[in-house]
Amino acid sequence: MWAPKIGHVLFRWTMGLPVGKRVDELNKVTGARLVKEADGWYVVFRVQTEVPEPAEHTGPTVGIDRGIAKPLALSDGSFREHEPWLTPGEAERLRRLEKARERRRRSRKKGETTSRRLARTYDQIAQLRARAKRRAVDWQHKVTTELAEVFSRVGVEDLAITNMVKSARGTVGNPGRNVRQKAGLNRAIAGEAWGRTVTLLEYKAAQRGGTVVRVPAPNTSRRCSACGLITPGSRETQARFACKAGCGYEANADTNAARNIDHAAGSAVSGRGDLGGTRSAKRQPPTKPHAV
Structure with a gap:
């Protein structure tokens, strides 16, 4: 990949492009940009694809x-549940890093530049939070x-x-x-x-x-x-x-x-009908039977 002011950059594919082998005016890559995340740099492609009109869904x-x-x-x-985004070990490490960050921030004098140790702590905290967000x-x-x-x-x-x-x-x-x-x-x-x-x-x-x-x-x-x-x-x-x-x-x-x-x-057709009611007992307007 060629990036302005940088030159050619090597990158690793993590997923295929949805356009596949068909490339024309309706299916093509229209752009790309470099994005810096907490765990490194990524190349984000903007893709234009032709999508057929879907049939009406007939499910419940x-x-x-x-x-x-x-x-x-x-x-x-039914319910849709998940485990904590961070394991107990990762959560404890994040807690310790946040305590270290506050301790080092308090010891820094006003106007003093951020030390390398504090900057590294910031990066470690950002990496753990980015991991939780990805999950x-x-x-x-x-x-x-x-x-x-x-x-x-x-x-x-x-x-x-x-x-x-x-x-x-x-x-x-x-x-x-x-x-x-x-x-x-x-x-x-x-x-x-x-x-x-x-x-x-x-x-x-x-x-x-x-x-x-x-x-x-x-x-x-x-x-x-x-x-x-x-x-x-x-x-x-x-x-x-x-x-x-x-x-x-x-x-x-x-x-x-x-x-x-x-x-x-x-x-409600618009989804914004009246569900209000300030009295202790007020009936809901008639609705369709609940579908399971």
Whole structure:
């Protein structure tokens, strides 16, 4: 490969180009660029390919609830889970490196340049975090590909993730409460990368003739997916839902929320219908039966 101001650069192929042997005006490489990551340099190719119009997907529908304890809970009662992105040894090494970084930063005088030892610590931390991100992206690609191939319509909550991960620190005059707990929750949400999961799912579903529908988030976890009522106390614990309205429905709380998401995705063409309701018991508009 020839790079401007550098010359010819040797690189190692890690995957083939999707254009294959057919190269014409509709299937060709249109550009390439060098990208520096924490673990080295990469060549990223931009490729134009002709994609046939997909046939309409005829599979079942599903609702997905995104969470922390259960990364993805499906309305059919199944879950998509993963191990921690870093092994216990890697997590301990990252903790030690971060402590060393703070210790060396405190010992550095104001205006003094970064020492080689501190710069090396920065690089080691970046490499471990990049490894965790690669594992997360790999898991998300595999799971979203599976979901896009099986289900014709996928319902997800239309979450304002940026607002969800705002700090609870507050101000000097009005300090926040449970700041450390909220910071830990924010890190957990950011580590799951909920927005990236939906982005991957949207284009993969479109490639296979399916759709992704975003529905309003309020009350999806409080409403009974069997009778459609919102009754105080139905969410018994963080993980258990038992309807107090009399229908007797019990399920995992995330599964119940996923069923509500699937119902809402089927009842609103735009995926932004009204799921609101401030009263203690309000029925959901009639929807299509839940498809497993």
